[in-house]
Amino acid sequence: MIIEIGHFALVLALVLALAQAILPLVGAQRGIRSWMLLAKPAAIGQFAFLLVAFLALVHAFVVSDFSVVIVYLNSHSSMPLLYKISGTWGNHEGSLLLWVTILAFFGALVAVFGENLPPRLKARTLSVQAMISIAFILFTLFTSNPFARISPAPFEGEELNPLLQDPGLAFHPPMLYIGYVGFSIAFSFAVAALIEGKVDAAWARWVRPWTLLSWTSLTGGIALGAHWAYYELGWGGWWFWDPVENASFMPWLMGTALLHSAIVVEKRDALKAWTLLLAILTFGCSLLGTFLVRSGVITSVHAFAQDPERGVFILAILGVALGGALTLFAWRAPVLKPGGMFAPVSREAALMLNNLFITTLTFVVLLGTLLPLIFDVLGLQDISVGPPYYKWTFIPISLPLILLAAVGPLLGWKRGDLSGALQRLWGAGILGVAGIVVAAWIDFGSEVMAALGIGVGLWLLAGTFVEWAERVRLFRTEFTESWRRMRHLPRAAYGMTLAHAGLAIAIIGMTASAAWKEEVVRQMRPGETIEIGGFTYRLEEVRGVRGPNYIAEQADFTVLKDGEFYTRLYPERRQYMVQPMPTTEAAIESHFFGDLYAVIGESDGAGAWTVRIYEEPLVPWIWTGAIVMVLGGFVSMSDRRYRVGAPSRQPAAQPAKA
């Protein structure tokens, strides 16, 4: 019964979305106020119904109602409650329902907190948002109905894929989707602005918190996914440039560009058409990601089951949404009032340059992802594109971008003083060069890129600190004065400082772990030892252990450093009861300079086990960097100028002080 209610709620949400798409748009065009006002209750109602539908599905998973096909396929009565719940989005149909629910959630947020938006802009934005909803609800209902039943109902389920039974992965998809889907708001705002024919500082100020929220969430989601791959797959790697990973990385890149260009619109009323284009393309990348993951057009180890019919449907959504928005852009953007001017050396120019670099990086990732498909369509050989391609193309282009990220914030608006900025960065420069020299010395210059990576990472870290110190006049004036400045510095400024510092820390971690990871694979018997990275690993024993729905072989390692006890590690190899599929649980112990990482493989049946031990330099820095970046996002969001729903005390159209 509850399932039928859920299904029915989904249909009702569709009806409301239809009303929300048409009436406010017509109302805004014709100036019918009551029609425009309909957008708010419709958006809230649509979200309420979708929430009912989603919760109905969660309920079916929690009570293990195996008469529902996807519950049968992805759940089992013996699974822990957390994984029963996360099983809801551990499959194509359920995750799609989560996708639309989040889409409507964002629409409802704009409806509720957008009280200070001009009525027309708000009506049009919500209308566009509803159009996206319609497309995806139709897609859900017609190709991927999560409420489909099987009769007669089986007694027991097939269980969630054991790899997905993991706390990190339980929250990874919702965070990723908040990121992906949140960019739809920027898209809707951009389309509404194009219909209106007007973009100004106020527009940018409305778009920014949504973009920031999405970006922050996406950053967290990607980091969580990388962390999951790191400890659950047991390969010691955290990023594989797999098409599915790229599908989340491209919107992140474009969203990063959008965040930066929106600043220029807000502060200087420039780069308006470009920012609109970015807003459209950022959500376009989200749609593209959804298409790549769910259509099976590109082979990936992570993809959902392939179904060309679904692919055609999403491709149609992608074509109509992007095609429509870009047609509108081609038609309306040229008539936008030209914005403010700036010199080739200025904050604006630096941000523009940042945007060009990031767009180029996205282009390179896009090409890498699509090359196998392009080769195939052209009838050439079958190929696959892996890390060497990205190392060769992505890294050289990103290095100058990171150099720029330290300089840009020190440049003034309109006309900047490049030599002045560089003078202030002398310390950072020395640190960067020292980093390069030391890194090159450590590995005898065999990894040039790695040395450069460490160098630019240190440069950005120090440069970010210098910029902050400049702002608060640290050591230039009395400390009380600096302290006063520290407290009065806008939250958005702290947000930037944290985000840049987090990026720098993550870059250093990624570079070091990619370049200097070490690995030992050996057959080991209890009592034997392995030496790696200055640590000695002694295998004490391998024993059987039992979990709620699996049995496992657990190895017991004692780790010694300089002959002294350091820690114990317990890697497992699990065998789940229902799905005949062993999984690897790596044992990881972090310290400041890296991770100890141990994996146990199969036994040879004669008392020895294959054991894999990694020395993972600076990997914790990656996660630390990501956390700092997310923190920066939240701090920036809390800035009162952007605070969602904060009453606009200044007249909205007045450009903010630079």
Added chain:
Amino acid sequence: MKRKTLRLYLLVISLALLGTATGLVLSAINSDLISYFVSPTQVTKEPVEPGRTVRLGGLVEVDSVGKLDDGATHRFRVTDLSNSVEVLYRGVLPDLFREGQGVVVEGSFNDNGRFVAAEVLAKHDENYLPAEVVKALKESGRWQEGAAATAINGSEGVDP
């Protein structure tokens, strides 16, 4: 500064960046930073030059999985039911690696003509064959033919 000059300036930078990116991508393709997919039959007909990274796809031949004396290097044969290639892999095999199942290995031939895998990939979902494997089987002509069982068991492939 005039608006036109600014535009020209941005245009030049964009084109330079785009050109650099395209150049890097093309050189990546040219210098084999991407790996080509090959089937055991293809490799048997035209050997791949040693050191070049390729992906080899097929089924894990039944009764072919073993280990070298060092105890940590796996040895198995990848077959497309017409030909098979011996693969050496030092590491822990993926959880879904089984005899008779589809597999894709990435690696290169060493100077002795042995295929040394750097990575063994298996799909997360065990009910479907990887597309590349299907393609390899199809190209070998064995996809719709019979006698697969004997071919998997037999060792009619080339000796490396």
Added chain:
Amino acid sequence: MHRLFFILPLVVVLVLVAVFWRGLDPARNPASISSALVGKPVPPFVLPGLTPEMPGLGDADLRGQVTVLNFFASWCAPCRAEHPLLKELAAVPEIRLVGITYKDRLADSLRFLAELGDPFAAIGADETGRIGIDFGLTGVPETFVIDRDGIVRYRLAQPIDEARLADEILPLIAELTR
């Protein structure tokens, strides 16, 4: 000239969509590859039954009368969904409905049939999935219609549904048994 720049993104996106469209072409999709089997004789095979007492299945059994061959497994949800339609097929007097279990434990297959009913005249157990490879199976369930000479005439690489049963399978059976 100026306007051209604003049209450029649209053009790029349209080209991309076209590439994807080609990429989705079913002809390059592995799922449709082995429809090549249609018009060819069934591959030779011999499979044991689920228990020593139950009849097994071989290609020789597929000659002499029109046969519908269904690949299924107890772990496959769509197989459950299509099961009632298989019972309908089993009731058609002119044909013989046979099954092959695909990568399934014998005990599980037996439990599956005990639970839902056994419409099959004979079942072969393909525990390793090797025969599945010969048939070009991309998953389960899949259904084949084979004529009196043992030639494959039809393949359905997805669950049977009411529409396909009524519009494709039953008319074909009527034609083949005429």
